[in-house]
Amino acid sequence: MNEHKGLLPRAEAEEYASWFKALADATRIQIVSLLARRRAPMSVGEIVTTSGVGQSTVSHHLKILAEVRFVLVEKQGTSSLYRINENCVSCFPTAADVVMGNPAPGAPTCE
Amino acid sequence: MNEHKGLLPRAEAEEYASWFKALADATRIQIVSLLARRRAPMSVGEIVTTSGVGQSTVSHHLKILAEVRFVLVEKQGTSSLYRINENCVSCFPTAADVVMGNPAPGAPTCE
Protein backbone atom coordinates (compact mmCIF):
# COMPACT_ATOMS: atom_id res chain seq x y z
CA MET A 1 0.00 0.00 0.00
CA ASN A 2 3.02 2.18 0.26
CA GLU A 3 3.40 3.03 -3.40
CA HIS A 4 5.22 6.30 -3.66
CA LYS A 5 6.72 6.48 -7.08
CA GLY A 6 8.86 9.44 -6.14
CA LEU A 7 10.46 10.46 -2.92
CA LEU A 8 9.70 8.91 0.42
CA PRO A 9 7.95 11.60 2.49
CA ARG A 10 10.34 13.43 4.74
CA ALA A 11 8.43 12.65 7.90
CA GLU A 12 8.55 8.93 7.23
CA ALA A 13 12.23 9.07 6.41
CA GLU A 14 12.95 10.89 9.62
CA GLU A 15 11.03 8.34 11.63
CA TYR A 16 12.99 5.50 10.09
CA ALA A 17 16.22 7.37 10.62
CA SER A 18 15.47 7.91 14.29
CA TRP A 19 15.17 4.17 14.78
CA PHE A 20 18.48 3.44 13.14
CA LYS A 21 20.06 6.30 15.04
CA ALA A 22 19.36 4.43 18.25
CA LEU A 23 21.74 1.69 17.12
CA ALA A 24 24.21 3.99 15.40
CA ASP A 25 26.58 4.20 18.33
CA ALA A 26 29.08 1.62 19.49
CA THR A 27 28.47 2.17 23.18
CA ARG A 28 24.74 1.78 22.74
CA ILE A 29 25.23 -1.45 20.85
CA GLN A 30 27.43 -2.74 23.62
CA ILE A 31 24.81 -1.89 26.21
CA VAL A 32 21.90 -3.35 24.32
CA SER A 33 23.75 -6.53 23.47
CA LEU A 34 24.83 -6.86 27.07
CA LEU A 35 21.21 -6.67 28.18
CA ALA A 36 20.23 -9.15 25.51
CA ARG A 37 22.77 -11.80 26.52
CA ARG A 38 21.83 -11.69 30.15
CA ARG A 39 18.12 -11.78 29.73
CA ALA A 40 17.80 -10.76 33.35
CA PRO A 41 17.33 -7.10 34.26
CA MET A 42 20.44 -5.14 35.16
CA SER A 43 20.85 -2.08 37.30
CA VAL A 44 22.56 1.00 35.95
CA GLY A 45 25.46 0.44 38.29
CA GLU A 46 26.09 -3.04 36.93
CA ILE A 47 26.07 -1.72 33.40
CA VAL A 48 28.44 1.05 34.36
CA THR A 49 31.04 -1.27 35.86
CA THR A 50 30.70 -3.74 33.02
CA SER A 51 30.85 -1.23 30.22
CA GLY A 52 33.53 0.98 31.69
CA VAL A 53 32.01 4.29 30.66
CA GLY A 54 30.80 6.98 33.01
CA GLN A 55 27.57 6.68 34.94
CA SER A 56 25.97 9.72 33.39
CA THR A 57 26.88 8.46 29.95
CA VAL A 58 25.27 5.10 30.58
CA SER A 59 22.17 6.78 31.91
CA HIS A 60 22.02 8.94 28.82
CA HIS A 61 22.27 5.98 26.45
CA LEU A 62 19.70 3.99 28.38
CA LYS A 63 17.31 6.88 28.01
CA ILE A 64 17.77 6.86 24.25
CA LEU A 65 17.33 3.11 24.08
CA ALA A 66 14.21 3.33 26.19
CA GLU A 67 12.73 6.02 23.97
CA VAL A 68 12.67 3.64 21.03
CA ARG A 69 11.59 0.90 23.41
CA PHE A 70 14.60 -1.28 22.86
CA VAL A 71 14.85 -1.57 26.62
CA LEU A 72 12.28 -1.40 29.39
CA VAL A 73 12.74 0.16 32.82
CA GLU A 74 11.41 -0.92 36.14
CA LYS A 75 12.13 1.11 39.23
CA GLN A 76 12.94 -0.94 42.28
CA GLY A 77 13.79 0.96 45.40
CA THR A 78 16.52 3.41 44.65
CA SER A 79 17.76 1.65 41.58
CA SER A 80 16.43 1.26 38.04
CA LEU A 81 16.40 -2.14 36.44
CA TYR A 82 16.75 -2.22 32.69
CA ARG A 83 16.01 -5.21 30.52
CA ILE A 84 15.91 -5.93 26.84
CA ASN A 85 12.57 -5.66 25.06
CA GLU A 86 12.61 -8.76 22.92
CA ASN A 87 9.39 -7.71 21.27
CA CYS A 88 10.76 -4.46 20.00
CA VAL A 89 14.08 -5.86 18.94
CA SER A 90 12.53 -8.55 16.83
CA CYS A 91 10.09 -6.20 15.11
CA PHE A 92 12.74 -3.61 14.34
CA PRO A 93 12.54 -2.93 10.61
CA THR A 94 15.09 -4.53 8.38
CA ALA A 95 17.04 -2.46 5.91
CA ALA A 96 15.10 -4.08 3.09
CA ASP A 97 11.81 -3.15 4.73
CA VAL A 98 12.77 0.45 5.16
CA VAL A 99 14.24 0.75 1.71
CA MET A 100 11.19 -0.71 0.07
CA GLY A 101 8.81 1.14 2.34
CA ASN A 102 7.20 -2.00 3.70
CA PRO A 103 6.58 -1.39 7.38
CA ALA A 104 4.11 1.21 8.42
CA PRO A 105 5.87 3.88 10.44
CA GLY A 106 5.30 3.30 14.10
CA ALA A 107 5.85 -0.41 13.74
CA PRO A 108 8.83 -0.70 16.10
CA THR A 109 6.81 1.06 18.73
CA CYS A 110 5.42 -2.22 19.92
CA GLU A 111 4.61 -2.80 23.55
CA MET B 1 29.87 -19.26 18.02
CA ASN B 2 29.75 -15.73 19.28
CA GLU B 3 29.48 -16.45 22.96
CA HIS B 4 30.75 -13.43 24.82
CA LYS B 5 29.31 -13.59 28.26
CA GLY B 6 30.42 -10.05 29.01
CA LEU B 7 30.78 -7.03 26.80
CA LEU B 8 30.72 -7.11 23.05
CA PRO B 9 34.23 -6.20 21.89
CA ARG B 10 34.51 -2.56 21.03
CA ALA B 11 35.72 -3.18 17.49
CA GLU B 12 32.73 -5.34 16.69
CA ALA B 13 30.35 -2.83 18.20
CA GLU B 14 31.87 -0.07 16.13
CA GLU B 15 31.54 -2.09 12.98
CA TYR B 16 27.87 -2.73 13.66
CA ALA B 17 27.36 0.90 14.50
CA SER B 18 28.91 2.04 11.25
CA TRP B 19 26.37 0.03 9.31
CA PHE B 20 23.45 1.48 11.16
CA LYS B 21 24.97 4.94 10.86
CA ALA B 22 24.61 4.65 7.11
CA LEU B 23 20.83 4.58 7.52
CA ALA B 24 20.69 7.00 10.44
CA ASP B 25 19.90 10.03 8.29
CA ALA B 26 16.59 10.95 6.71
CA THR B 27 18.11 12.22 3.48
CA ARG B 28 20.09 9.03 3.04
CA ILE B 29 16.99 6.94 3.59
CA GLN B 30 15.16 8.98 1.00
CA ILE B 31 17.97 8.47 -1.49
CA VAL B 32 18.33 4.77 -0.91
CA SER B 33 14.61 4.14 -1.04
CA LEU B 34 14.40 6.20 -4.20
CA LEU B 35 17.01 4.00 -5.81
CA ALA B 36 15.25 0.90 -4.58
CA ARG B 37 11.87 1.83 -6.02
CA ARG B 38 13.23 2.58 -9.43
CA ARG B 39 15.39 -0.45 -9.80
CA ALA B 40 17.07 1.27 -12.73
CA PRO B 41 20.32 3.20 -12.19
CA MET B 42 20.02 6.93 -11.66
CA SER B 43 22.50 9.69 -12.31
CA VAL B 44 23.49 12.09 -9.57
CA GLY B 45 21.68 14.88 -11.35
CA GLU B 46 18.41 12.98 -11.37
CA ILE B 47 18.73 12.30 -7.67
CA VAL B 48 19.52 15.93 -7.00
CA THR B 49 16.44 17.24 -8.77
CA THR B 50 14.22 14.57 -7.25
CA SER B 51 15.47 14.94 -3.70
CA GLY B 52 15.74 18.69 -3.67
CA VAL B 53 19.00 18.91 -1.76
CA GLY B 54 22.26 20.33 -3.07
CA GLN B 55 24.45 18.48 -5.51
CA SER B 56 27.41 18.28 -3.20
CA THR B 57 25.20 16.98 -0.43
CA VAL B 58 23.82 14.23 -2.60
CA SER B 59 27.29 13.29 -3.72
CA HIS B 60 28.38 13.13 -0.11
CA HIS B 61 25.54 10.85 0.89
CA LEU B 62 26.04 8.60 -2.10
CA LYS B 63 29.64 8.17 -1.08
CA ILE B 64 28.60 7.05 2.39
CA LEU B 65 26.01 4.66 0.99
CA ALA B 66 28.56 3.25 -1.42
CA GLU B 67 31.09 2.68 1.35
CA VAL B 68 28.75 0.24 3.07
CA ARG B 69 27.82 -1.10 -0.37
CA PHE B 70 24.19 -0.19 -0.15
CA VAL B 71 24.55 1.31 -3.59
CA LEU B 72 26.83 0.53 -6.52
CA VAL B 73 28.40 3.03 -8.89
CA GLU B 74 29.08 2.76 -12.57
CA LYS B 75 30.76 5.58 -14.42
CA GLN B 76 29.34 6.26 -17.82
CA GLY B 77 30.89 9.09 -19.73
CA THR B 78 30.77 12.21 -17.63
CA SER B 79 28.07 10.98 -15.31
CA SER B 80 27.94 8.42 -12.53
CA LEU B 81 25.09 5.96 -12.39
CA TYR B 82 24.05 4.75 -8.98
CA ARG B 83 21.85 1.77 -8.34
CA ILE B 84 20.65 -0.14 -5.32
CA ASN B 85 22.62 -3.19 -4.23
CA GLU B 86 19.84 -5.64 -3.51
CA ASN B 87 22.34 -8.14 -2.23
CA CYS B 88 23.66 -5.87 0.43
CA VAL B 89 20.31 -4.52 1.48
CA SER B 90 18.86 -7.96 2.05
CA CYS B 91 21.83 -9.20 4.06
CA PHE B 92 21.97 -6.12 6.25
CA PRO B 93 21.90 -7.34 9.83
CA THR B 94 18.65 -7.12 11.74
CA ALA B 95 18.52 -5.52 15.12
CA ALA B 96 18.02 -8.95 16.66
CA ASP B 97 21.09 -10.28 14.91
CA VAL B 98 23.29 -7.48 16.10
CA VAL B 99 21.93 -7.56 19.60
CA MET B 100 22.44 -11.27 19.93
CA GLY B 101 25.76 -11.20 18.15
CA ASN B 102 24.64 -13.54 15.40
CA PRO B 103 26.18 -12.26 12.19
CA ALA B 104 29.89 -12.37 11.82
CA PRO B 105 31.21 -8.85 11.37
CA GLY B 106 31.86 -8.15 7.75
CA ALA B 107 28.61 -9.81 6.78
CA PRO B 108 26.98 -6.84 5.04
CA THR B 109 30.09 -6.40 2.98
CA CYS B 110 28.72 -8.73 0.39
CA GLU B 111 29.45 -8.20 -3.26
Add this chain to the structure above:
DNA sequence: ATCGTCAATCGACGATAGTCGATAAATGTG
Protein backbone atom coordinates in the same frame (compact mmCIF):
# COMPACT_ATOMS: atom_id res chain seq x y z
C1' DA C 1 41.81 23.89 -28.06
C1' DT C 2 37.80 25.82 -25.98
C1' DC C 3 33.70 25.45 -23.98
C1' DG C 4 29.94 23.19 -21.47
C1' DT C 5 28.24 19.64 -18.49
C1' DC C 6 28.45 16.54 -14.73
C1' DA C 7 30.20 14.86 -10.49
C1' DA C 8 33.65 14.92 -6.73
C1' DT C 9 36.21 17.57 -3.56
C1' DC C 10 37.16 21.48 -0.52
C1' DG C 11 36.27 24.91 3.06
C1' DA C 12 33.21 26.79 6.14
C1' DC C 13 29.34 27.06 9.06
C1' DG C 14 25.75 25.62 12.29
C1' DA C 15 23.73 21.88 14.55
C1' DT C 16 23.84 17.63 16.78
C1' DA C 17 25.81 14.01 19.57
C1' DG C 18 28.93 11.62 23.03
C1' DT C 19 31.44 12.13 27.04
C1' DC C 20 32.61 13.74 31.46
C1' DG C 21 32.26 15.89 36.15
C1' DA C 22 29.27 17.95 39.31
C1' DT C 23 24.91 18.49 41.17
C1' DA C 24 20.29 17.28 42.26
C1' DA C 25 16.48 14.14 43.29
C1' DA C 26 14.61 10.00 45.06
C1' DT C 27 14.77 6.27 48.15
C1' DG C 28 16.38 3.37 51.75
C1' DT C 29 19.02 3.04 56.51
C1' DG C 30 20.89 4.30 61.04
Add this chain to the structure above:
DNA sequence: CACATTTATCGACTATCGTCGATTGACGAT
Protein backbone atom coordinates in the same frame (compact mmCIF):
# COMPACT_ATOMS: atom_id res chain seq x y z
C1' DC D 1 16.36 13.62 60.98
C1' DA D 2 20.85 12.95 59.03
C1' DC D 3 23.30 10.08 56.02
C1' DA D 4 24.44 6.91 52.32
C1' DT D 5 23.37 5.03 47.92
C1' DT D 6 21.61 5.02 43.32
C1' DT D 7 20.15 7.24 39.30
C1' DA D 8 18.77 11.31 36.56
C1' DT D 9 19.80 15.82 35.11
C1' DC D 10 22.68 19.83 34.12
C1' DG D 11 26.55 22.41 32.08
C1' DA D 12 30.53 22.38 29.44
C1' DC D 13 33.63 20.71 26.13
C1' DT D 14 34.88 18.30 22.00
C1' DA D 15 34.10 15.74 17.94
C1' DT D 16 31.31 14.51 14.37
C1' DC D 17 27.78 15.36 10.95
C1' DG D 18 24.75 17.55 7.42
C1' DT D 19 24.45 21.22 4.46
C1' DC D 20 25.82 24.69 1.34
C1' DG D 21 28.56 27.41 -2.13
C1' DA D 22 32.60 27.47 -4.75
C1' DT D 23 36.17 25.17 -6.94
C1' DT D 24 38.30 21.48 -9.33
C1' DG D 25 38.65 17.62 -12.44
C1' DA D 26 37.00 14.53 -16.02
C1' DC D 27 34.76 13.87 -20.19
C1' DG D 28 32.29 15.01 -24.52
C1' DA D 29 31.04 18.11 -28.16
C1' DT D 30 31.91 21.90 -31.19
